[in-house]
Amino acid sequence: MTEKNKLSPEVKEKLKAEYNKEWRKELRSAIPVKERMKISRQKMPERNPEERNTDFYEVNQGLDEKTARLEAQRCLDCANPQCVLGCPVGIDIPSFVKNIERGDFGASIRSLKSANSLPAICGRVCPQETQCEAVCTVKKATGVSVAIGNLERFIADYEQTKGKVHIPKIPPSTGKKVAVIGAGPAGLTVAGELAKKGHQVTVFEALHVAGGVLVYGIPEFRLPKRILKAEVEYLQKLGVEVRLNFVVGLTATLEDLKKDGYECFFIGTGAGLPNFLRIPGENLIGIYSANEYLTRVNLMRAFDFPEYDTPVFLGKRAVVFGGGNVAMDSVRTAKRLGADMAAILYRRSRTEMPARVEEVHHAEEEGIEFHFLTNPIRFIGDDQGKVKAVECLKMELGEPDSSGRRRPIPIEGSEFIVDIDLAVVAIGNSPNPLIPQTNPDLKVGKWGNVEVDWNTMATSMKGVYAGGDIIRGGATVILAMGDARVAAAEMDRYLRK
Amino acid sequence: MAKIIRREKLVPNIHLIEIESPEVAVKCRPGQFVILMPDEKGERIPLTVADWDREKGTVTAVFMVVGTSTHKLSLLESGSEIPVFVGPLGKASTIEKFGTVLCAGGCFGIGAIYPIARAMKEAGNKVITLLDVKANYLLYWEDRLRAVSDEFFVSSRDNYYDCKDYIPKVLKQVLKDGRKIDRVVSIGCTYLLYTCAEATRPLGIKTIVSLNPVMVDGTGMCGACRVTIGDKTKFACVDGPDFDGHLVKWEELFSRRKSYFHDEIRSLCYWENKVFP
Ligand SMILES: Cc1cc2nc3c(=O)[nH]c(=O)nc-3n(C[C@H](O)[C@H](O)[C@H](O)COP(=O)(O)OP(=O)(O)OC[C@H]3O[C@@H](n4cnc5c(N)ncnc54)[C@H](O)[C@@H]3O)c2cc1C
Ligand SMILES: Cc1cc2nc3c(=O)[nH]c(=O)nc-3n(C[C@H](O)[C@H](O)[C@H](O)COP(=O)(O)OP(=O)(O)OC[C@H]3O[C@@H](n4cnc5c(N)ncnc54)[C@H](O)[C@@H]3O)c2cc1C
Ligand code: SF4
Ligand code: SF4
Ligand code: FES
Numbered sequence: 001m002t003e004k005n006k007l008s009p010e011v012k013e014k015l016k017a018e019y020n021k022e023w024r025k026e027l028r029s030a031i032p033v034k035e036r037m038k039i040s041r042q043k044m045p046e047r048n049p050e051e052r053n054t055d056f057y058e059v060n061q062g063l064d065e066k067t068a069r070l071e072a073q074r075c076l077d078c079a080n081p082q083c084v085l086g087c088p089v090g091i092d093i094p095s096f097v098k099n100i101e102r103g104d105f106g107a108s109i110r111s112l113k114s115a116n117s118l119p120a121i122c123g124r125v126c127p128q129e130t131q132c133e134a135v136c137t138v139k140k141a142t143g144v145s146v147a148i149g150n151l152e153r154f155i156a157d158y159e160q161t162k163g164k165v166h167i168p169k170i171p172p173s174t175g176k177k178v179a180v181i182g183a184g185p186a187g188l189t190v191a192g193e194l195a196k197k198g199h200q201v202t203v204f205e206a207l208h209v210a211g212g213v214l215v216y217g218i219p220e221f222r223l224p225k226r227i228l229k230a231e232v233e234y235l236q237k238l239g240v241e242v243r244l245n246f247v248v249g250l251t252a253t254l255e256d257l258k259k260d261g262y263e264c265f266f267i268g269t270g271a272g273l274p275n276f277l278r279i280p281g282e283n284l285i286g287i288y289s290a291n292e293y294l295t296r297v298n299l300m301r302a303f304d305f306p307e308y309d310t311p312v313f314l315g316k317r318a319v320v321f322g323g324g325n326v327a328m329d330s331v332r333t334a335k336r337l338g339a340d341m342a343a344i345l346y347r348r349s350r351t352e353m354p355a356r357v358e359e360v361h362h363a364e365e366e367g368i369e370f371h372f373l374t375n376p377i378r379f380i381g382d383d384q385g386k387v388k389a390v391e392c393l394k395m396e397l398g399e400p401d402s403s404g405r406r407r408p409i410p411i412e413g414s415e416f417i418v419d420i421d422l423a424v425v426a427i428g429n430s431p432n433p434l435i436p437q438t439n440p441d442l443k444v445g446k447w448g449n450v451e452v453d454w455n456t457m458a459t460s461m462k463g464v465y466a467g468g469d470i471i472r473g474g475a476t477v478i479l480a481m482g483d484a485r486v487a488a489a490e491m492d493r494y495l496r497k
Numbered sequence: 498m499a500k501i502i503r504r505e506k507l508v509p510n511i512h513l514i515e516i517e518s519p520e521v522a523v524k525c526r527p528g529q530f531v532i533l534m535p536d537e538k539g540e541r542i543p544l545t546v547a548d549w550d551r552e553k554g555t556v557t558a559v560f561m562v563v564g565t566s567t568h569k570l571s572l573l574e575s576g577s578e579i580p581v582f583v584g585p586l587g588k589a590s591t592i593e594k595f596g597t598v599l600c601a602g603g604c605f606g607i608g609a610i611y612p613i614a615r616a617m618k619e620a621g622n623k624v625i626t627l628l629d630v631k632a633n634y635l636l637y638w639e640d641r642l643r644a645v646s647d648e649f650f651v652s653s654r655d656n657y658y659d660c661k662d663y664i665p666k667v668l669k670q671v672l673k674d675g676r677k678i679d680r681v682v683s684i685g686c687t688y689l690l691y692t693c694a695e696a697t698r699p700l701g702i703k704t705i706v707s708l709n710p711v712m713v714d715g716t717g718m719c720g721a722c723r724v725t726i727g728d729k730t731k732f733a734c735v736d737g738p739d740f741d742g743h744l745v746k747w748e749e750l751f752s753r754r755k756s757y758f759h760d761e762i763r764s765l766c767y768w769e770n771k772v773f774p
Pocket of ligand 5: 711712713714715716717718719720721722723732733734735
């Protein structure tokens with residue numbers, strides 16, 4: 001389900017100009033299309049499943065220079081690059097890929113970063129197969145797309161490890177103070193963009209580490225924390241101030257910040273309250289929301305308990321409810337923490353699972369069990385109030401529902417009981433309620449999401465913008481970033497008025 | 498980083514900690530709490546604000562030493578720093594002119610009830626304060642609480658003070674002369690809260706309890722602090738911590754608070770072996 005982007009005339013023009021550059025022409029004619037299409041997609045080196053499912057080190061090891069350049073040769077440098085339309089932020093993919101092919105990594109990273117400020121992250125966690133890679137011409141022709149995500153990761157990592165991170169020249173200060181609320185991908189992107197324009201930016205973050213879901217949710221084996229740390233340090237070099245342990249709405253309200261001289265605001269507070277299944281027994285001991293489970297492990301480092309003080313249950317028989325990335329991260333974490341059985345229970349079928357294909361694949365390799373068309377109806381506890389089993393129903397697929405996916409319907413009399421000692425509920429979150437609660441003027445939609453004008457990301461309050469999961473519910477890193485860039489451009493305009 | 502201005506033992510096992518944090522000091526109101534981490538490897542632990550000084554920019558909490566984090570805190574000296582201090586969190590207690598308000602506190606809750614009693618008094622209520630201690634030498638802040646109370650009782654299990662029985666008996670004593678109590682507010686261990694709620698249930702007196710389920714983020718993100726109120730699931734860190742004591746599903750709260758019983762012991766032993774080899 002790819003939603004194609006509409007590119008602005010300026011962007012189209014830029015794409016064209018790059019496309020027509022001499023070196024691009026030369027590179028295109030250096031290898032015939034037919035030859036390019038013969039190269040097979042370069043495999044991402046991965047750690048062996050039996051080894052990696054016992055630790056938290058990164059699974060994917062990254063392409064080396066040679067392989068990356070070979071992979072880049074697979075790209076046909078289309079005159080009308082479909083991939084760009086598939087990327088929610090319209091990255092000039094052929095430019096950065098062709099620069100890899102010719103070995104000009106500096107030019108590649110500059111081109112990439114002009115549209116995506118967090119490429120090391122997006123290259124790792126973007127659902128490429130439903131976005132840029134889904135519509136790649138090479139995929140249409142050969143069935144296997146150019147590995148755009150892997151190349152994006154390669155070039156971003158190259159900059160962080162081998163190259164020198166380029167710090168752009170900051171224009172003279174405008175003297176305008178901007179408050180960014182939430183240090184997730186949305187907030188960090190806005191902060192970077194506005195700092196580069198010469199505004200004085202402060203990011204306020206409730207937790208004690210910046211990064212949002214990228215630090216407390218997505219595990220180390222998929223997105224090492226050092227990458228995020230580098231991004232935050234980069235922002236600080238741009239002059240961004242990061243204030244941790246500061247809950248806007250409670251430590252200070254928007255009004256208070258206005259009095260302190262902040263003129264423009266961005267709300268990037270992300271998803272809050274986790275959804276639960278609303279079935280009996282859900283508050284038994286040993287049943288977590290995915291957010292709690294992952295926060296204990298990732299942010300509080302419960303995997304290293306008792307060296308770190310925060311505990312987490314080490315289940316031997318762990319089940320996770322849900323079929324998205326959050327569910328995959330939870331179940332693979334449970335496996336790594338020593339579960340003999342770690343299983344996904346999903347109420348629809350495999351094809352409806354929203355998780356990235358690569359994660360599902362990795363999970364299977366690591367020995368995760370998948371049980372589709374299965375819905376829990378109650379948890380059963382022991383006399384200590386600890387969960388010991390879950391009763392489920394088998395489902396079958398009926399007519400498509402409003403989301404276009406076939407609706408699961410219970411099969412009568414199909415109840416069965418699974419013995420478990422750990423359950424994680426990963427069925428989504430509702431938007432964080434703190435800012436709307438403390439700002440009655442802020443218009444929110446029926447799910448509690450902050451409402452914005454989608455062209456400008458402006459909220460109903462003057463000078464207040466928003467983006468990311470707080471306006472979309474659970475979305476993706478790249479969408480959060482895309483919102484942030486739109487908002488930053490508008491905020492800059494607003495500040496200069 | 499936040500600086501500890503003062504840390505001192507009030508009575509055996511209960512300490513006071515005063516922390517420099519101008520923003521929190523300006524904002525905090527009775528019934529709210531802060532979250533802090535005693536060191537980089539510690540847990541995020543919630544503590545109710547027991548006092549504040551807006552001019553000096555400091556916040557005071559009173560804590561009871563129970564596990565690793567509170568042990569670590571109790572060893573910190575004045576002048577040292579802690580890596581995480583955030584607040585004020587949760588909703589403030591409802592302070593209005595109710596008439597006669599009974600404020601009940603026990604162990605760390607003697608400190609935590611103080612700003613509530615003070616605010617209730619300032620709002621024009623008649624304040625009856627009732628403190629519960631295990632033994633006479635565990636009472637602290639008596640002067641401060643007396644100063645904001647119209648009537649003052651202490652129950653202690655060693656029969657030293659007015660009464661050796663728990664809150665219900667004192668409550669009965671207070672109500673004996675046909676006096677009316679309009680509201681009960683209570684802070685302390687879960688057992689104390691439960692006892693208060695059960696004592697007032699048959700009398701139909703509105704009883705607000707400040708719940709202390711296990712928390713992680715304290716900002717409504719993780720769901721660790723969920724409690725059942727009536728037939729609804731609420732998150733104590735954003736919907737509370739104050740709730741109607743007659744609607745709390747107590748067995749669940751008691752059970753969930755014990756979730757990590759064995760881990761907590763392991764954690765404490767591990768830390769003690771490291772610090773006091
Ligand atoms: C486990 C997991 C796995 C995921 N996997 C993927 C994936 O593979 N690919 C993908 O694209 N997306 C994935 N996502 C989704 C993606 O992470 C989110 O869409 C994205 O992080 C949203 O960014 P954001 O900036 O809007 O919010 P968040 O990342 O949620 O950040 C919001 C920040 O704001 C802070 N905050 C909240 N309220 C306040 C306040 N009042 N004051 C100060 N600070 C506040 C929060 O503490 C938080 O740090 C995943 C999500 C999860 C949970
Ligand atoms: C809103 C709120 C306000 C509180 N106010 C105070 C206060 O003013 N003074 C005070 O002494 N205590 C207060 N508590 C309880 C205090 O947070 C715990 O005693 C503390 O976290 C224990 O940490 P520990 O590592 O020393 O003990 P642990 O060994 O971890 O645990 C010992 C006991 O504390 C409880 N506990 C453990 N972790 C948490 C946690 N993260 N959150 C809550 N309880 C936990 C457990 O049920 C256990 O019974 C409050 C709790 C909440 C939720
Ligand atoms: S940001 Fe995501 S969608 Fe865009 S090019 Fe990179 S991987 Fe593809
Ligand atoms: S669609 Fe595929 S082949 Fe064409 S430019 Fe994009 S990545 Fe290259
Ligand atoms: S402590 Fe995490 S939601 Fe309340």
